[in-house]
Amino acid sequence: MLLAVDIGNTHVKLGVYDGEDLRHSWRLNTRRDATADETALLLQGLLGARALPPARLDSAVLASVVPSLTPVWQDLCRRYLDTDPLVVSAGTASAAGLTFDVDRPSEVGADRIVNAVAALHRFGAPVVVVDLGTATKLEAVGPGGVYLGGPIAPGIVTAADALVERAARLFRVELAAPARTIGRNTVEAMQAGIVYGSAGLVDALIDRVRAELGGLPPVVATGGLAALVAPHSRTIDADKVDPLLTLEGLRRIAACALPRHNLPAG
Numbered sequence: 001m002l003l004a005v006d007i008g009n010t011h012v013k014l015g016v017y018d019g020e021d022l023r024h025s026w027r028l029n030t031r032r033d034a035t036a037d038e039t040a041l042l043l044q045g046l047l048g049a050r051a052l053p054p055a056r057l058d059s060a061v062l063a064s065v066v067p068s069l070t071p072v073w074q075d076l077c078r079r080y081l082d083t084d085p086l087v088v089s090a091g092t093a094s095a096a097g098l099t100f101d102v103d104r105p106s107e108v109g110a111d112r113i114v115n116a117v118a119a120l121h122r123f124g125a126p127v128v129v130v131d132l133g134t135a136t137k138l139e140a141v142g143p144g145g146v147y148l149g150g151p152i153a154p155g156i157v158t159a160a161d162a163l164v165e166r167a168a169r170l171f172r173v174e175l176a177a178p179a180r181t182i183g184r185n186t187v188e189a190m191q192a193g194i195v196y197g198s199a200g201l202v203d204a205l206i207d208r209v210r211a212e213l214g215g216l217p218p219v220v221a222t223g224g225l226a227a228l229v230a231p232h233s234r235t236i237d238a239d240k241v242d243p244l245l246t247l248e249g250l251r252r253i254a255a256c257a258l259p260r261h262n263l264p265a266g
Contacts (some may be wrong), residue, residue: 100146112150
């Protein structure tokens, strides 16, 4: 069984795969000061609640955009799961058929790589991924599975928090779509600007990315806020919203790269 770990700036997503089947998944708050021992205790509790002994996990794959937590999870996997985890990079993605046409492949975030791999395997290429999380990111994959890059914008919560911090009379509101765009009060006005404005941002970026790719490639949406924005977007199809796309990308890369990763040295 495979443990897939997506370490993001806001959340850590975990998935346990039995072959191609996702058996369990969890979403945790990211703690940058967490130790391997603390995290292992939490993981053991999650596994125990599903009656899954840690010894059943015989391999692991990590995608991390929080550099300080990468060695923490590596240490956890080695000491508590007795496995050397595969850490996603542009090099490991090549085993899954993704090549890179960007200035510096080593700078491409691991989360962007796994999303691109998952979309490529599921929908073919060209394809566009929009990830609505701490940042709003688009990944453009061209014909032949070539990763071309994509724009990065402030995420919905990130932008909303900045607005509240900079405007003395504004306050945090529930992230929900109001009944109308012309808000009759401050809460409605902020909700309309945040939700419908984010959908408009996504549509504008997708239009530009599609124009540069040519044609109308499918658009896949993922991330914790995809379900909030997708219903108000004209470019995201309802049947292509998958909050677990990142975990699927991790599984795909592991399936292709782990056999060679686990070979003894020499």
